[in-house]
Amino acid sequence: MTDTPGSALRDLRERRPLVHQITNYVVMNETANATLALGALPVMAHAPEEVEELASIAGALVLNIGTLSRHWVDAMLLAGKAANAAGVPIVLDPVGVGATTLRTETAKRILSEVDVAILRGNSAEVAALAGIEAEIRGVEAIGVEAGNAAIARAAAERLGIVASVTGPVDHVADGSRALAVRNGDPLLATITGSGCMSTALTGCFAAVRRDAPLDAAAYALAALGVAGEDAARTAKGPGTFHAGLYDALYALTPDSLDERARIEPL
Amino acid sequence: MTDTPGSALRDLRERRPLVHQITNYVVMNETANATLALGALPVMAHAPEEVEELASIAGALVLNIGTLSRHWVDAMLLAGKAANAAGVPIVLDPVGVGATTLRTETAKRILSEVDVAILRGNSAEVAALAGIEAEIRGVEAIGVEAGNAAIARAAAERLGIVASVTGPVDHVADGSRALAVRNGDPLLATITGSGCMSTALTGCFAAVRRDAPLDAAAYALAALGVAGEDAARTAKGPGTFHAGLYDALYALTPDSLDERARIEPL
Amino acid sequence: MTDTPGSALRDLRERRPLVHQITNYVVMNETANATLALGALPVMAHAPEEVEELASIAGALVLNIGTLSRHWVDAMLLAGKAANAAGVPIVLDPVGVGATTLRTETAKRILSEVDVAILRGNSAEVAALAGIEAEIRGVEAIGVEAGNAAIARAAAERLGIVASVTGPVDHVADGSRALAVRNGDPLLATITGSGCMSTALTGCFAAVRRDAPLDAAAYALAALGVAGEDAARTAKGPGTFHAGLYDALYALTPDSLDERARIEPL
Numbered sequence: 001m002t003d004t005p006g007s008a009l010r011d012l013r014e015r016r017p018l019v020h021q022i023t024n025y026v027v028m029n030e031t032a033n034a035t036l037a038l039g040a041l042p043v044m045a046h047a048p049e050e051v052e053e054l055a056s057i058a059g060a061l062v063l064n065i066g067t068l069s070r071h072w073v074d075a076m077l078l079a080g081k082a083a084n085a086a087g088v089p090i091v092l093d094p095v096g097v098g099a100t101t102l103r104t105e106t107a108k109r110i111l112s113e114v115d116v117a118i119l120r121g122n123s124a125e126v127a128a129l130a131g132i133e134a135e136i137r138g139v140e141a142i143g144v145e146a147g148n149a150a151i152a153r154a155a156a157e158r159l160g161i162v163a164s165v166t167g168p169v170d171h172v173a174d175g176s177r178a179l180a181v182r183n184g185d186p187l188l189a190t191i192t193g194s195g196c197m198s199t200a201l202t203g204c205f206a207a208v209r210r211d212a213p214l215d216a217a218a219y220a221l222a223a224l225g226v227a228g229e230d231a232a233r234t235a236k237g238p239g240t241f242h243a244g245l246y247d248a249l250y251a252l253t254p255d256s257l258d259e260r261a262r263i264e265p266l
Numbered sequence: 267m268t269d270t271p272g273s274a275l276r277d278l279r280e281r282r283p284l285v286h287q288i289t290n291y292v293v294m295n296e297t298a299n300a301t302l303a304l305g306a307l308p309v310m311a312h313a314p315e316e317v318e319e320l321a322s323i324a325g326a327l328v329l330n331i332g333t334l335s336r337h338w339v340d341a342m343l344l345a346g347k348a349a350n351a352a353g354v355p356i357v358l359d360p361v362g363v364g365a366t367t368l369r370t371e372t373a374k375r376i377l378s379e380v381d382v383a384i385l386r387g388n389s390a391e392v393a394a395l396a397g398i399e400a401e402i403r404g405v406e407a408i409g410v411e412a413g414n415a416a417i418a419r420a421a422a423e424r425l426g427i428v429a430s431v432t433g434p435v436d437h438v439a440d441g442s443r444a445l446a447v448r449n450g451d452p453l454l455a456t457i458t459g460s461g462c463m464s465t466a467l468t469g470c471f472a473a474v475r476r477d478a479p480l481d482a483a484a485y486a487l488a489a490l491g492v493a494g495e496d497a498a499r500t501a502k503g504p505g506t507f508h509a510g511l512y513d514a515l516y517a518l519t520p521d522s523l524d525e526r527a528r529i530e531p532l
Numbered sequence: 533m534t535d536t537p538g539s540a541l542r543d544l545r546e547r548r549p550l551v552h553q554i555t556n557y558v559v560m561n562e563t564a565n566a567t568l569a570l571g572a573l574p575v576m577a578h579a580p581e582e583v584e585e586l587a588s589i590a591g592a593l594v595l596n597i598g599t600l601s602r603h604w605v606d607a608m609l610l611a612g613k614a615a616n617a618a619g620v621p622i623v624l625d626p627v628g629v630g631a632t633t634l635r636t637e638t639a640k641r642i643l644s645e646v647d648v649a650i651l652r653g654n655s656a657e658v659a660a661l662a663g664i665e666a667e668i669r670g671v672e673a674i675g676v677e678a679g680n681a682a683i684a685r686a687a688a689e690r691l692g693i694v695a696s697v698t699g700p701v702d703h704v705a706d707g708s709r710a711l712a713v714r715n716g717d718p719l720l721a722t723i724t725g726s727g728c729m730s731t732a733l734t735g736c737f738a739a740v741r742r743d744a745p746l747d748a749a750a751y752a753l754a755a756l757g758v759a760g761e762d763a764a765r766t767a768k769g770p771g772t773f774h775a776g777l778y779d780a781l782y783a784l785t786p787d788s789l790d791e792r793a794r795i796e797p798l
Contacts (some may be wrong), residue, residue, distance in 0.1 A: 023290055025557055025560050025576070026561050026564055028291050028333075029293065029459065029561065032356070032458040033294055033458050033505075033508075034458060036456060036504070044290075045334070045362075046333065047334050047335045047368055049336070049366075049368040050368040050369065050728075053365075053366045054365070054366060067576055067578065068577070068579050069578065069579045071335075071578070072295040099585075100585045100586060102579055102581040116660040190782060191565060192561060192574065193561065235779075237776075237783055238565065238569050238778045239565075239569070239774070239779060239782075240775050240779055241566075242505070242775065244503075245509065246501025246503060246504045250505075251503055252503050258723075274580070291557055295558050295561065295562065299723060302770070303648070303771075305771070310558050311599060311600075312599065312601065313601045314634035315633070315634040316600070316634040316635065319631075320631070337601075339566055397587050420586075447602075467612070502629055509772050509774065510768075510772070512723075512770045516769040
C-alpha cells in the first residue's frame with residue numbers, strides 16, 4: 001500500500017503538528033496563515049533564548065534566510081542543533097543565495113553545522129549551494145524542465161539531502177529517486193512569498209512524514225500547486241489570488257488532493 | 267444612563283485616538299489595519315529612543331510579546347513606564363506565555379514593573395500568568411465556558427487587573443464584575459493574529475474609556491465578534507474572511523454594534 | 533516627443549528593475565507586492581553586511597524610516613552611500629518625521645550624508661524636514677491644495693531635491709517645475725502603508741527614469757492613484773480595497789495609464 005498526499009494531509013489535520021518557523025519579515029504573516037489554512041500550527045520565534053525550547057518540541061523546523069541579520073543566524077543555528085538532537089526534521093529556504101556574500105555564507109554554514117532534511121529553493125539558489133552553477137548555464141541547451149531536474153538530482157547527491165527545486169514544473173530528488181510535480185499557476189509568481197509558503201508547507205508535511213522527506217516535499221508542492229490552480233479560477237489579479245490561495249488551502253481535502261496531485265516519477 | 271459599545275465607538279471615531287503598539291512582526295500590518303478600520307490611529311514603534319515620547323502622548327499603549335527579543339523587552343518596559351506616568355492605559359497580550367521561559371518571564375516582568383490595565387489572552391495564557399494552571403485542568407469537569415469564566419475572575423482578582431479571556435465565548439472580569447461576550451465566528455481561529463487584533467481593538471476602546479477598562483475590553487471583543495460574523499457571511503475561507511474582516515470593522519456603526527453586541531453580566 | 537507615464541510603465545515591465553527597499557516591518561509585504569504587481573522586482577534586505585552589494589546593483593534604493601531602530605539607520609546610510617557611488621537613485625520616505633526626535637534626526641542625517649533624489653511624504657513630514665512648519669499653519673488661509681503645492685515647491689528649493697507631497701491632491705516639485713497629480717480615492721487612506729506603497733512605486737519609476745526624477749515621482753503617484761480608483765469601484769471596504777489594489781496595479785497598461793493619469797503642470 002503506497003502512501004499518498006491525501007493520506008499525509010489527513011494525518012496532518014488530525015495531528016496538527018507545530019511548525020516552528022524562523023523566517024523573514026516580509027512573509028511571516030503569509031507563511032503562518034498558509035500553515036494554519038493547511039491545518040498545522042505555526043509558531044514564529046527567533047530569540048536565541050527560546051528557539052531551542054520550541055524547535056525541540058516542534059513537528060518540524062523551517063529556516064528561511066530572507067531579510068537576514070547576524071543575530072538571526074545565531075538563532076537559526078541554535079534552533080537547528082536543538083531540532084537535530086530531538087529528531088525534528090529541518091527545511092531550509094536559502095532565499096537569495098548567490099546574490100550576496102552574507103546569504104551564501106549563511107546558507108552554507110547552516111548546511112555544514114546542521115543536518116537539513118530538505119532544501120527548498122529555485123534553481124539558481126539550489127545550484128549555487130550545490131556548487132553546480134555551470135549546470136544552470138547548461139539549462140539553455142536542454143530546456144528549463146530537464147535542467148531543473150538535473151539540478152535537483154545533482155544537489156541531492158552532492159549535499160546528501162532532499163533537494164526541492166520549484167519552477168514552472170517542480171522537481172524533488174534524493175540520492176536515489178526523483179519526482180516532478182506538475183501543479184501550480186503562473187499567478188503564484190506574482191505574489192511575494194509564494195516560494196516561502198511552499199517551504200512552510202514542506203515543513204508541515206515533513207512533520208507527518210519524517211521518514212519520507214522526498215514524499216513530504218512533493219506533497220507540499222502538489223498541495224500549494226492545486227490550491228494555486230483553484231485560487232486562479234476566480235482571481236482577478238495578484239491580490240484576489242493571494243486571498244483565494246488561503247481559501248483554497250483550507251478547502252483542500254485528502255480526496256481532492258489525491259485526485260489532482262500530478263506527482264510523477266522521473 | 268448606562269454606557270454602550272456604540273457610544274464608545276462613536277467617541278472613538280470622533281476623537282481618533284493614537285494607539286501605540288509594540289507588537290510582533292507577524293501581525294503588525296494586521297493590527298494596524300484593524301485599528302484604522304475601526305477608526306483609531308495606529309502608531310507602531312519599538313526603538314528605545316522613541317517609545318517614551320510616543321507612549322506618553324498616545325490614547326493607549328498595546329504590548330504584545332509574540333516574536334520577542336531582548337531589546338524589544340527593554341522598549342516595552344520603557345514605554346510602559348512612560349504610559350503609566352502619563353495616565354495612558356496599557357493592554358498586554360502575553361502571546362505564548364507558558365510555552366517558553368522567555369515569554370513567561372517577560373510577561374511576569376511587565377506585570378510587575380508596569381501597571382497594566384487589561385490583560386488579553388487565551389485561557390491557557392491568562393491562567394499561566396495568574397498561577398492558576400490547575401483551574402485549566404478543572405475545565406474538563408465544568409465545561410470550557412464555565413472554566414474560562416472562572417479563569418477570568420481568578421486572574422482579575424489575583425493580578426488586580428481586568429482579565430480578558432477569549433475563546434468560543436469570551437469572558438472579561440475585574441475584581442467585582444464579570445461579563446460574557448457571545449459574538450464571533452469560528453473562522454476567526456483560522457487566521458493568524460485574530461487574537462492580536464482583539465488586543466489592538468481593546469487598546470482602541472481603552473483609549474476612549476479610561477475609567478471603564480472592563481467595559482472597554484468587552485466592547486472590543488463585541489466589535490471584533492460582530493465584524494467576524496459579518497465577514498463570515500460572504501467568506502469562502504480564511505483568505506476572503508480576512509479581507510472581509512476589515513470591511514466589516516469599517517462598516518460597523520454605533521447603532522449596529524449596540525443592536526448586535528451580546529454582552530451579558532455573569 | 534514628450535515622455536509619458538505609459539512609456540515609463542512599458543520600460544519598467546521590459547527591464548524589470550530590482551528595487552532595493554529598506555523599509556518598515558508593517559508594510560514590507562505590502563510594498564514588495566505592490567512592486568511586483570507593477571512589474572518590478574523587490575529585494576528587501578537590511579543587514580549592514582549585504583546592503584551595499586544589493587544597493588549598488590539595484591535600479592533604485594528606497595529608504596523608509598517607519599519602525600526605526602539604530603542598526604537599521606546604519607544600514608540605510610551604508611546602502612545610501614553605495615547607491616550614490618553607483619549612480620542608483622534614492623527615494624526617502626520620512627515616516628513620522630516631526631513626531632519623535634529619533635525620526636527627525638534620522639531623516640535629517642540621511643539627507644545630509646546621502647544624496648537623495650526624491651523625498652516622498654505627507655505635507656507635515658515634508659514641511660518638518662524642510663524647516664517650513666510655518667507654511668503648514670498658513671495652509672488654513674490658502675487651502676490645503678495650494679498649501680501642499682507651496683510646501684512641495686519650498687521643500688524642493690531648500691533641500692535641492694524632488695519633493696513629492698501626497699494628499700487629496702498630490703504635488704511634486706523640483707527647483708524649477710511643479711506638477712499636481714489628481715488621481716486616487718479616499719479608500720487609500722483607510723489602509724496602512726498606502727503612503728509607503730507610493731514611495732516604493734516611486735522607486736520603481738525612478739529606476740527607469742533616472743534623469744527625470746520629477747516625472748518618475750508624478751508617474752508613480754498617478755499609477756497608484758489610477759489603481760486606487762479601479763480598486764475602489766468594486767471594494768466593499770478597506771480589506772477588499774487592499775486586495776483589489778494589487779489586482780489593479782497588475783492590470784494597469786501603458787495605454788490605460790496614459791489615458792487616465794491626471795498630471796498637470798502648475
